[in-house]
Amino acid sequence: MTDQLTVSVLGTGIMGAAMARNLARAGHTVRAWNRTRAKAEPLAAEGAHIAGTPAEAVESADVVLTMLYDGPATLETMRRAAPALRPGTVWAQSTTVGIEDVPELAGFAREHGLLFYDAPVLGTRQPAEAGLLTVLAAGPVDGRDRVTPVFDAVGARTVWTGEDAAAAGATRLKLVANSWVVAATAAVGETLALAKALDVEPDGFFDLIAGGPLDMGYLRAKAGLILEGRLSPAQFAVTTAAKDARLIVRAGEQHGVRLDVAAASAERLERAAARGHGAEDMAAAYYASFDNGPAA
Numbered sequence: 001m002t003d004q005l006t007v008s009v010l011g012t013g014i015m016g017a018a019m020a021r022n023l024a025r026a027g028h029t030v031r032a033w034n035r036t037r038a039k040a041e042p043l044a045a046e047g048a049h050i051a052g053t054p055a056e057a058v059e060s061a062d063v064v065l066t067m068l069y070d071g072p073a074t075l076e077t078m079r080r081a082a083p084a085l086r087p088g089t090v091w092a093q094s095t096t097v098g099i100e101d102v103p104e105l106a107g108f109a110r111e112h113g114l115l116f117y118d119a120p121v122l123g124t125r126q127p128a129e130a131g132l133l134t135v136l137a138a139g140p141v142d143g144r145d146r147v148t149p150v151f152d153a154v155g156a157r158t159v160w161t162g163e164d165a166a167a168a169g170a171t172r173l174k175l176v177a178n179s180w181v182v183a184a185t186a187a188v189g190e191t192l193a194l195a196k197a198l199d200v201e202p203d204g205f206f207d208l209i210a211g212g213p214l215d216m217g218y219l220r221a222k223a224g225l226i227l228e229g230r231l232s233p234a235q236f237a238v239t240t241a242a243k244d245a246r247l248i249v250r251a252g253e254q255h256g257v258r259l260d261v262a263a264a265s266a267e268r269l270e271r272a273a274a275r276g277h278g279a280e281d282m283a284a285a286y287y288a289s290f291d292n293g294p295a296a
Contacts, residue, residue, distance in 0.1 A: 003027075003149045004027050004028055004029070005028050005029070005062040005063055005146070005149060005150065006028070006029040006031065006060055006061050006062050006063075007023050007028050007029065007030055007031070007061065007062065007063045007064075007065055007150055008030075008031045008032075008033070008051075008057045008058045008061035008063070008064045008065065008081075009023065009030060009031070009032045009033070009048075009057075009065050009067065010033050010034075010054055010057060010058075010064065010065070010066045010067070010068065010077050010078075010081070011033075011034060011066060011067040011068040011069075011077075011095070012032050012033075012034040012039050012040040012043060012067075013034070013039065013067070014124075014125050014128070014233075014234065014235075014236075014237065015067050015094075015121070015125070015128050016032075016034070016065075016067035016068075017039065017040070017042070017043060018125065018128035018129045018154075019065065019067060019094075019121075019128060019133075019153075019154040020032050020043050020046070020048055021043065021046050021129070022129075022131040022153050022154050023065075023150065023153045023154065024043070024046040024047050024048055025046070025131075025153075026149070026152075026153035028149070028150070028153065029049075030043070030046070030047070030048040030049070031048065031049045031051055031056075031057045031058070031059070031060075031061060032048045032049070032050055032051065032057065033050075033051040033052075033053065033054050033056070033057035037050065037052070053080065053081075054077050054078070054080040054081035055080060055081050055082075055083050055084040056084070057081065058081045058084050058085055058089070059084045060086075061086075061089055062089065062090065062146060063089070063090040063091075063092060063146060063147060063150050064078075064081070064085070064089060064090070064091045064092070064114075065092045065094060065150060066078065066091070066092070066093050066094060066095055067094045067095055068095045069095070069240075069243070070095065070096075070097055070098075070101075070243060070247075071095070071097035071098055071100075071101025071102075071104070071105065072101075073095075074093065074095045074097065074101075074105060075101075075104060075105060075108060078091075078105075078108055079108075082112060085112050085114065087112065087113030087114070088113060088114075088115065089113075089114050089115070090114070090115045090117065090143055090146050090147050090150075091109055091114045091115065091116050091117065092117045092119045092137075092147055092150055092151075093105055093116065093117065093118055093119060093120075093165075094119050094120055094121050094135075095120070096120050096171075096174060096175075096178070096243075096244055096247065097120075097171060097247070098171075098247045098250060098251065099168045099171055099172060099175070099251050099254070100254070101171075102118055102165070102166060102167075102168035102171050103166045103168070106118075106165055106166035107166075115139070115140065115142075115143040115146075115147075116139060116165045116166070117137055117138065117139035117143075117147055117165055118137070118138045118139065118165040118166075118168055118169065118170040118171055119135055119136065119137045119138075119139070119147075119151070119170060120136050120170055120171055120174040121133040121134065121135050121136065121154070121155065122134040122135075122136060122174065122177055123155075124235035124236040125233065125234065125235045125236070126235060127156075128154070131153065131154055131155065131156070132155065132156040133154055133155040133156070134155055134156065134157045134158075134159060135151045135154065135155040135157070135158040135159070136159050136161060136170040136171075136173050136174050136177075137151065137158055137159065137160050137161065137170050138160065138161045138162045138163070138164065138165045138167065138168070138169040138170040139163065139165040140163050140165075141163060159173070161173055172251075175244075175247060175248050175251050178244050178245075178248060179248045179259070179262055181236075181241075182241060182244065182245045182248065182261075182262060182265045182266075182269075182282075183261045183262065183265060184216075184218055184219070184222075185222055185241070185265070185282050185283060185285060186261070186264070186265040186268055186285060187219075188218075188219055188222045188223055188226070188283065188286075189222075189226065189268070189283060189285045189286035189288070189289060190289060191205070192223060192226055192227070192286055193286055193289030193290065194289075202223065202227060206220065206223075222281075222283040223283075225281050225283045226283050226284075226286050230281075231277070231280040231281045231283060231284045232279070232280050232281070234279060234280055234281040234282070235281050235282075236281060236282045237278065237279055237280065237281065237282065238269050238272050238273050238277050238278050238279070238280055238281070238282050238284050238285060239269075239273050239278040239279070240282075241269050241282035241285075242266055242269035242270050242273060245262050245263075245265050245266035245269060246266050248262045248266075249262045249263050249266060265285070267288075268285045268288040268289075269282065269285050269288070271285075271288040272284050272285045272286075272287050272288040275287060275288070
């Protein structure tokens, strides 16, 4: 089998658009669809066919890649695509969804004879655009030869978590990883907000921890976005981060674990979105620390 595939990309937001571009640049035929067509149109310059419906997008596809908002949106979109889905088509499901969503999506795949892979990705806009995502994947060995070229085009590394995609092993790992991302981002924002309130120069804090175990590249990267006003375009949007934080909290509740930091982070992100920062980078949760409007 040739490595050149016809790949349908359903969902061309920050991540999906970057993944579609890298698939096209790798020589694959790309058929793209997005609920708001204008977000997909720029991909035509990369040679992608822009479809008007999910069904049109999946016609003749070897692989369907979904990168949508959440589990319900993914299932609704695949139901719209169903009339044109061919038995034996590979479905790489890369949307960050709840653990409970994965068995339902796997059930849809079984009903339609699709080869299902639970395949969320770790990374934000910049690694997505560079094709340097980490793909977390679970699914059958038979068929990996067809999905691997897709993963190789969008990522620098694929971490296989098992053969049963319905068990949501990859999604479970993604939620654990995102719980750290959400907590670390909340800590960055609160630290800078407290420094501002106490008239402490951020550079003094950074010099204090420099080179020690408390220093980290992620802290400096997110702090830089806040301090330099570079919150747009978002690497990972506030609204999407809030959705993921709620998925993390729910996963904990379902398994008897109370996740206070994730719950508080979700509230901070939602508060920032309500104040007009929803489309900005998740670091904009910083503004949720100020009750009397955004800090100057």
